[in-house]
Amino acid sequence: MLFTEKLREEAAPIFEAIYNHPFVRGLANGKLEKEQLVHYVKQDFEYLNTFVRIYGVAISKCETREEMALFNEQISFVLHSEIHPHNNLCRAAGVSYDELQGYSLAPTAHHYTRHMLDAAHTGTLGEIIAALLPCPWTYLEIGQRLMQEVNPSEDHPFYDWITFYGQESMEPVTNQLRSILDEWARTAPEKELKRIRDYFILSCQLEYGFWDMAYRVEEWPVALQKEKRI
Ligand SMILES: Cc1ncc(C[n+]2csc(CCO)c2C)c(N)n1
Numbered sequence: 337m338l339f340t341e342k343l344r345e346e347a348a349p350i351f352e353a354i355y356n357h358p359f360v361r362g363l364a365n366g367k368l369e370k371e372q373l374v375h376y377v378k379q380d381f382e383y384l385n386t387f388v389r390i391y392g393v394a395i396s397k398c399e400t401r402e403e404m405a406l407f408n409e410q411i412s413f414v415l416h417s418e419i420h421p422h423n424n425l426c427r428a429a430g431v432s433y434d435e436l437q438g439y440s441l442a443p444t445a446h447h448y449t450r451h452m453l454d455a456a457h458t459g460t461l462g463e464i465i466a467a468l469l470p471c472p473w474t475y476l477e478i479g480q481r482l483m484q485e486v487n488p489s490e491d492h493p494f495y496d497w498i499t500f501y502g503q504e505s506m507e508p509v510t511n512q513l514r515s516i517l518d519e520w521a522r523t524a525p526e527k528e529l530k531r532i533r534d535y536f537i538l539s540c541q542l543e544y545g546f547w548d549m550a551y552r553v554e555e556w557p558v559a560l561q562k563e564k565r566i
Contacts (some may be wrong), residue, residue: 337512337558338517338518339356339517339518339521339522339529339533340469340514340521341465341538342515343459343533343536343537344473346533346537347470347536347537350537350539350541350543350544351474351477352448353544354474354540354543354547355477355481357528357544357551358551359372359376359546359547359551360478360482360547361484362484362551363494363497363498364482364485364491365479366493366494370429370430370431371430371553372551372553373410373425373426373428374429374431374436375442375549375550375553375554376550377422377425377426377427377429377433377436378436378437378439378443379439379442379445379546379550380422380435380546380551381422381436381439381442381463382439382440382441382445382449383445383448383449383546384414384418386449386453386514387414387452387471388414388415389421389453389456389466390452390453390456390464390468391407391408391410391411391414391463391468392411393408393456393457393464394407394456394464394465394468395410395460397461397463398459398462400462403461403516406509406512406513406516407493410509413509415435415500417500419487420496420500421496421497421500421501423496423553424494424495424496424497424500426499428493428494430505439564440564442549442554442555442556443549443554443556444542444545444546444548445549446543446550447545448539448542448543448545451467451538451539451542452467452539453537455467455468457537458528459531459535460483460520460524460528461516461520462516462517462520462521462524462532463526463528463531463532463535464515465513465520466476466531466532466533466535466536466539467535467538467539468513468515468539469510469514469517469536469539470536470539470540470542470543471539471543472506472509472510473510473513473514474487474540474543475501475506476506476507476510476520476537478501478564479500479502479503480502481496481503481504482502483498484499484503486498517532540545558566
């Protein structure tokens with residue numbers, strides 16, 4: 337069994353819980369409240385900014401041009417393509433995307449981004465990939481399963497979101513990251529493998545947490561005025 341197959345097996349209950357989370361159920365049946373969609377987009381816009389920065393750090397630790405090219409492509413993907421699913425959620429909520437940008441992070445999004453930044457700044461390339469991988473991998477499986485389950489027609493409120501993450505071209509990035517990690521794991525020392533496993537599982541838990549944060553419209557215990565980042 338490949339190293340990432342073992343990780344997937346261990347994380348199976350989390351992947352299953354994510355697919356059954358009420359926010360993902362809401363994407364399936366077209367029923368989510370405006371505040372939940374708005375909170376998701378506000379938080380995800382900032383999350384993706386951090387993701388781009390982490391890919392930048394990952395590039396600084398690459399040894400081959402193939403790896404550099406992969407991260408470079410993914411930076412463009414996040415900056416230029418992932419706005420489409422966000423636009424879909426904004427349309428469904430009846431708000432403009434511009435209004436939802438520049439907000440500060442809620443507790444769970446803060447936790448998730450700090451975890452990835454920590455892996456990026458202190459870790460090896462293998463450790464960084466372990467922390468990043470649940471992001472494309474869980475969305476790929478959500479997209480594929482929703483395509484199977486819902487097979488949405490164009491009048492489904494989340495047609496663009498589902499078809500974006502369910503499209504075949506979403507598969508390669510997860511597979512490429514997995515094969516770099518599988519190769520890395522063949523020579524990594526035991527202690528590092530344990531860290532890689534822990535980073536991967538924590539990111540899976542925080543993927544679940546992110547959906548839950550959006551669904552519950554999570555704020556800080558003492559919420560102040562809706563604070564903008566700058
Ligand atoms: C919380 C959260 N997790 C995953 C994604 C999906 N996603 C983010 S970056 C990326 C491409 C990776 O190269 C993908 C698939 C998201 N939008 N928000």
